Ligand code: HEC
């Protein structure tokens with residue numbers, strides 16, 4: 240099942256990230272908000288606290304609108320996009336988890352029904368019955384997390400499932416438990432943030448101070464629980480995954496850690512300014528919460544590269560079990576719907592799920608000024624780049640076809656016509672060498688350039704493919720070669 244290809248110019252990554260991050264931000268609130276409402280209602284009823292009950296009723300309206308309308312729309316949106324992005328992985332998720340999804344959707348229907356009854360029941364139902372409905376809502380919502388967490392963590396760390404194929408092995412995989420607790424912490428924190436949003440619109444005064452401080456406690460407690468379990472979750476991921484962790488995911492993780500500090504600080508500020516908490520601070524809190532959670536989710540997604548289901552399906556839909564077949568028959572033989580333009584079909588199948596030419600993770604800038612021979616070597620050596628990319632499993636002729644497709648679309652002037660002479664060496668190195676030998680990483684070769692003469696280095700450039708398997712032959716112009724050699728000498732000097 241590979242659908243005809245729908246080309247999204249922005250790139251699937253961006254489309255997916257936007258919808259998914261909004262969805263998780265809402266759906267975690269749906270769970271935490273349920274708990275907040277029912278726990279707080281119980282407290283308010285015990286003390287006959289009318290103002291608090293009125294506040295909760297207001298919060299319920301906001302809650303039902305946000306979770307049901309926006310949550311459902313974005314949830315369906317995710318299915319729509321993953322079906323386009325990676326039909327095979329979507330199919331695998333559906334097939335392996337039919338009963339998981341069925342259970343999830345049953346809980347989900349229960350959750351929506353209970354939310355509606357809870358909302359409309361505020362002034363119509365007996366207090367006890369209303370509370371029971373509230374608890375049913377929360378429990379169903381949390382159980383849907385318990386299920387979907389099994390499927391999400393499975394994609395990252397399928398564990399023993401890869402060999403046994405057993406439903407429970409995949410479900411209770413190595414990151415399952417840290418995932419459930421961490422996400423529960425996120426739910427509690429988001430419940431606090433959303434309640435603050437509604438509370439910020441209350442009139443200044445004692446009552447406002449009381450609910451603001453109460454909601455800040457939820458926020459801080461959830462944040463602490465998440466931060467502690469995130470460490471556990473991360474250590475499980477890092478010991479389970481063998482892929483190299485790149486600067487991108489690490490950056491996402493760092494920014495999540497900083498944002499957690501910002502959120503903690505803003506929550507304390509909200510506590511201090513509780514009586515007249517303004518929407519501005521809460522707005523900042525919501526934005527930092529969204530970016531914080533987004534950073535963490537983007538870490539989780541990017542650390543899984545090159546796979547979409549670790550060890551089972553690559554990000555471009557190539558099944559690990561079929562790699563031998565691919566190597567023998569090539570990619571084209573596996574593409575069901577072909578357009579007649581083989582270069583384009585190959586590019587879409589092998590690269591397009593993760594790259595665009597000019598937008599998201601663009602390939603044009605990575606190849607402008609180079610040539611199709613070089614591009615083809617990079618494609619064949621995809622696994623050698625500092626990038627966690629799937630290896631190229633097609634035939635050499637197919638690599639040439641993709642290269643020709645890309646070459647037709649790049650700036651075909653040689654580098655010495657694109658860049659000024661003063662910058663030519665650095666740019667040539669960046670385009671032709673740094674993809675695999677990024678300075679400062681384990682594959683940095685600067686030291687080996689030290690003390691070499693111009694002609695030594697030039698001879699080395701003539702022999703790159705003989706020096707190591709997968710290294711592209713040097714195919715630049717004479718001017719580029721001279722500038723590159725000088726630049727290599729500079730690198731060598733700096734590395735000594
Ligand atoms: C599963 C996703 C995935 C697929 C499929 C994929 N790539 Fe990549 N590629 C990446 C990631 C991730 C990076 C690293 C980007 C970064 O570090 O910002 C990368 C980096 C690159 C780079 C280096 C970019 C630079 O600026 O140096 C090139 C070139 C590249 N890919 C080409 C390709 C080509 C050609 C194909 C198809 C044959 C392909 N990729 C398929 C994920 C993928």
Ligand code: HEC
Pocket residue numbers: 616617620623624671672673674675676682684687703706707708709710711713
């Ligand atoms: C597609 C990836 C790739 C590109 C692009 C690439 N190399 Fe390499 N290079 C490798 C691999 C793989 C090795 C062998 C493993 C290692 O030593 O890290 C290697 C090894 C080397 C070595 C050590 C050889 C030895 O004798 O041990 C040097 C020097 C080197 N490369 C220089 C360059 C220069 C200069 C460029 C740019 C003109 C370049 N490489 C471009 C992949 C690449």
